[in-house]
Amino acid sequence: MDRSRLTVRVGGRVARLPIVAWLALVWVLVWDRITLANAIYGFVLGLALLLAFPFPAVDPGVRLRPAGLVRFGARFALDLARSVLPLAWQAVGSNRPGRANSVIAVTLRTRSDAVFVLTAVALSAVPGTLVLDLRRATGTLFLHALGVSDDATADLARRQVLDLEARVVRAIGTRADLRALTGEENP
Amino acid sequence: MSAVADVALAGCLLVGAFAALSAGLGLLTLPDLLTRMHAATKPQAVGVVLILIAVGIRHPTVDVITTLVLIALLQLTTVPVAAHLVGRSAYRTGQVRSDLLYTDELRDALDRGAPPEDLD
Numbered sequence: 001m002d003r004s005r006l007t008v009r010v011g012g013r014v015a016r017l018p019i020v021a022w023l024a025l026v027w028v029l030v031w032d033r034i035t036l037a038n039a040i041y042g043f044v045l046g047l048a049l050l051l052a053f054p055f056p057a058v059d060p061g062v063r064l065r066p067a068g069l070v071r072f073g074a075r076f077a078l079d080l081a082r083s084v085l086p087l088a089w090q091a092v093g094s095n096r097p098g099r100a101n102s103v104i105a106v107t108l109r110t111r112s113d114a115v116f117v118l119t120a121v122a123l124s125a126v127p128g129t130l131v132l133d134l135r136r137a138t139g140t141l142f143l144h145a146l147g148v149s150d151d152a153t154a155d156l157a158r159r160q161v162l163d164l165e166a167r168v169v170r171a172i173g174t175r176a177d178l179r180a181l182t183g184e185e186n187p
Numbered sequence: 188m189s190a191v192a193d194v195a196l197a198g199c200l201l202v203g204a205f206a207a208l209s210a211g212l213g214l215l216t217l218p219d220l221l222t223r224m225h226a227a228t229k230p231q232a233v234g235v236v237l238i239l240i241a242v243g244i245r246h247p248t249v250d251v252i253t254t255l256v257l258i259a260l261l262q263l264t265t266v267p268v269a270a271h272l273v274g275r276s277a278y279r280t281g282q283v284r285s286d287l288l289y290t291d292e293l294r295d296a297l298d299r300g301a302p303p304e305d306l307d
Contacts, residue, residue, distance in 0.1 A: 029257045032250040080236070083229040084206045101222065105292035124232070124267035130225055131267065132274045133293055142293040144221045144274065149289045 008047060015050035023049060062114045068170035075167060076125050083127035102148035103132060106161045108139045109180045110169060119161075119168045126160060196244040203237030206230040219284040220277045228270040235262050 006017045020043060027042030028034055110116055113136070120131050120141060128146035135142075145157045169177040213226025239255045277283060278293065285291060 026257065029253045032254060080229070080233055084202075084209065084233050100289040101287055102289045103291045103293045105296060120271070121264060121267045124228055124270065125263075127229070128225070130221065130228065130274055131271045132221070132278055133271075135296070140296075142296070144224075146222065146225060154290065 008051075010051055013051050013054055015047055016055070019055060020046040020050060022046075062112060062172055062174055064172055065170060068167070069172070072122075072167045072171040076122055079122075079127065080125040083125060100149040102145050102154055102157075104143055104145055104148060104154050104157060106141050106143060106158050108141065108162070108165050110139060110165060110173065110177045111180075112174050112177055115165065115168050115173050115177055118172060119165045122164060122168065123161065126164060129157065129161070192244050196241050199237045199241035199244065203234045203241065205234075206237065207234035210234065219287055220282050221274060222287075224270050224274055228266050232263060232266050235259070 008015045008017065008020070023046030024039055024042035027045060028038045031038050108116060108119060110119075116134075116136070116139060120134060123129050123131055123141070123143065130144040131141055132144050133142040134140065141161065143157070143161065145154070148154050148157050166181055169181055173181075207230065210226050210230040213230070214223050217223045217226055236259050239259050243252050243255050285294070
């Protein structure tokens with residue numbers, strides 16, 4: 001598909017129509033009434049917004065894979081539900097001395113910004129991890145991990161993050177990301 | 188409203204309220220800022236989503252549900268960003284208790300020198 005056909009150019013500025021359509025959809029949802037006037041107004045507003053504040057380009061290789069998206073979404077919901085209990089338990093007074101936490105670095109295999117960002121956002125649902133910092137140049141996430149008090153649990157936490165990255169790649173990753181995954185699994 | 192919907196609604200409300208309560212308790216009792224951020228993000232997000240589901244069960248009309256979906260989506264995507272910024276600024280201003288940490292690979296990386304592009 002020729003992606004340049006899905007853009008509007010005004011002067012030197014470019015607005016991509018899929019993003020305009022998304023903003024128009026949000027506008028219609030906010031107003032709670034699906035009418036043509038709302039849709040048109042949302043479209044015009046979205047276009048004006050994107051021309052006023054240009055949106056950085058997203059990786060051209062990113063494509064949505066429905067099966068991967070469903071699997072990612074289901075696991076995300078499950079992780080979110082499971083992340084409540086351990087924290088509730090910890091909150092109600094189990095600050096046992098000696099139970100240390102860690103800040104660990106995990107270097108992802110992906111080279112695409114979209115996968116990097118979605119992995120970082122989805123990590124907020126994984127029990128016991130919080131993104132502290134990230135380094136785009138090397139694709140490294142720095143995470144605060146609860147209960148990581150020895151090297152074995154640190155490795156387990158790293159493995160969880162890389163598994164999450166694999167699910168994100170199968171949902172929205174580029175071909176290069178997929179190759180990086182399969183290349184690692186079948187060397 | 189059917190009994191099944193009633194039970195599901197009550198369950199969502201109760202578990203959601205419990206999650207929000209545990210988030211509040213966590214903020215009070217956990218030992219340092221980073222662990223508190225865990226409590227302030229995860230159970231809080233789950234609590235909001237569950238209560239939105241309960242509202243959706245009670246008012247199953249298109250206009251209500253679309254708004255609820257929008258709220259949940261914005262909540263789930265903005266909370267991690269806010270948590271990340273709080274954690275990052277806390278770390279870089281020395282608000283992190285290193286005595287509670289087993290390893291600190293971010294400290295090691297910062298000591299080695301961070302590329303300037305990532306420090307903006």
